[in-house]
Amino acid sequence: MKLDEFFVTGEPMIYAAMVSIVVASLAILIGLTYFKKWGYLWREWLTTVDHKRIGVMYIIAALLMLFRGGVDALLMRAQLAVPENGLLDAQHYNEIFTTHGVVMILFMAMPFIIGLMNVVVPLQIGARDVAFPRLNAVSFWLFFAGAMLFNISFVIGGSPDAGWTAYFPLASLEFSPTVGNNFYSISLQIAGIGTLLTGVNFIVTILKMRAPGMKLMQMPMFTWSILITSVIIVFAFPVLTVALALMMFDRMFGGQFFTMANGGMDMLWANLFWVWGHPEVYIVILPAFGIYSEIIATFSKKNLYGYKSMVASMVVISLLSFVVWAHHFYTMGHGSMVNSVFSITTMAIAVPTGVKIFNWLFTLQKGRISFTTPMLYTLAFIPIFTIGGVTGVMLAMASADYQYHNTMFLVAHFHYVLIPGTVFAVIAGFHYWFPKVFGFRLNERLGKLAFWLITIFFNVTFLPLFFLGLNGMSRRMYTYSEGSGFGPLNMVASIGAVGLALGFVVLCYNIYWSFRYAPRENVNDPWGGGRTLEWATHSPVPEYNFARTPNVKGMDAYWHSKKENQPLFEGKIEPIHMPNNSGQPFILGVIFFFLGFFLVFSWWIPSIIAGIAVIIMLAARTFERDHGRHIPVKEIMEIEEKHGGELV
């Protein structure tokens, strides 16, 4: 392969990106060396198995990817702002909407949620860590390796260009001859294994590691949502694993799964992809429902209305999520009978979702509502998400769908579901649990400013797309003629996108500002209305979470212990068993990154060497004997003393 084929060439923007990547990497390397932070980085972060730190790393990665996906979005909106625009050519536009979709769903939404669940779930169930801390670190580094591998496709080899759905035959070697879709199949494969392991880890954690006395039907709603999400992950991700493997065989080893000749069947890909893809939608939305449930209860100072129906509706949604996949391709010719069945199952999902919406409204009713930043996002979510949901039911009607399939109407719909649903939720959860990890709250004024910018400009960006879609503008179109009349609304949407970006800039500035100037509160329950166990321990949370294991007697254990003045923590302090840090997960991630990279370019000898290195790492793990360490009572007392003396 020649060097000019290896690097992406010929685009001034790409050259600028290369320069900025090199400059940023050099700045990080020099900065770490200058401030002598290499040892700190290795000891405290790269080798950590602490669920809170792993959660923080997930969230940092998600914010970086939000930036990357956001730049993609801005480029698309810039291209579409005026008719016949020449900013991006068709190929570049294809690559950008593909990477925007993949990055936002798999490398922004998922890790943000997994980050929050890492931080919060063990605290909410009164555990000291997840069931398998080392495996948790492996999950993170596999995700990170996959994300980085996907992102370098931007400058090396070329990005995938067949949409985030990578439909065949478009994604086949014949029609996408660059290595772009190899990056797609292999980087998603690596990240997907990490996610699957997270699912297994959290099922065991939630089912087996709850504090004594906490029954399943007394778990906080966020923990419930994560349990159900983890079950979906365990059953949906293997389908993606297979689909991506088959894609790899077709593209790199001459497989005939999705080809147009020799018996191959291109629709098989669409089915496999969406059998994973639709549950994936619920993997990112159910935790969001959990976050909103926590926030609404806390800031209404009421217990959650209809707890049991909340759990039941999530279980029903999780089951239905596996039987609706064909509604993503009604128009691809599977007949009216199949379309009707999938139409009905799809519309049925509106029922449990509606139950949840009403439960939130009833929780708000007669509550003493405080309008904090997380609460504002939650309150905005309800009406905006409902617009997304109702347009979803419109799309669910198979016969009507022929009218707006693959138009901007669809694009508007899923942004109306995913942004208020998932993005607002992770931002709300980020603000809500931030003081638990860092000991201080983000600035409320800046937080509210960001909220108003994001909410208003979100609508300015995406509402016009509904009308553009109904007027016939199809999605993934890199430009349009002036005569089509799409110009003005597109301009409005593009202005909205700039405002939305401004909102995210304020959000990031708020993080920076608060780190420098926000008052350090270091109180257990900074919002003053915490109900669940995470608010019972110190902020920031000590390494071992709880010096003594809490005794749970019912729902909302912390709230009731406060109200009824009953101690949550009893008994004497004993040495605490904790896992040791390990460099293995990080090294494994690095090896997987190189293995993936070599496979993308079909460099077999290096691939085999990297594969053997993976096996060596697995062997090192099975022969290792590491039983962790015990934190002695004296050290626990010192740490508790430092947190203000109030023993938990």
Place this chain on the structure above:
Amino acid sequence: MKINPNVPLEYGTEENSNRIFGFWIFLGAEIALFSTLFAVYFTLWNRSGSGPTASEIFELKGVLVETFLLLTSSFTCGLAIHAMRHGFKKATLVFFAITLLMGLGFLGVEITEFVTYVHDGATLSTSAFLSSLFVLLGTHGLHVTMGFLWGAAIMIQIKREGFTPDTTNKSFIFSLYWHFLDVVWIFIFSFVYLKGMM
């Protein structure tokens, strides 16, 4: 390390008991994985294009040998765990050795079969049917290979350390994995080979 004396040694610590439970859930994911591969195979098995069909390439002899080897190895794997529960180190090692050797034999026959297919012009890229066949069988074979390496590593550990919470836990989880591969093979034998030869 707190060890509960009322349960078998491999379940003794909380961590180890969680490991076994976690592995069951992992096997759930494996079922989803193989189910998908079977679904792909059933979708494509009649679509042989210009290549050979199932009944033209399947031969019962090799498949019967494979089935015999793998099913027996599952039995000896059970015997190994039984011996482990009684604390018979040598018997455990012998039964594990037989298990792994049979696994190796299985792989030998499977590879020979693959070579024959390819030699007869039936390769991964011949038709959709053959692609799905090779990937389904190959995924199972890859699992057996990983199981062989894993089992061998565990045997070394038992030899070195005897029966500890670590080694018994690893052995037990390995046995779950090995039995699972056997179950998958029963489905392959019935629904790929027998159905294909009819």
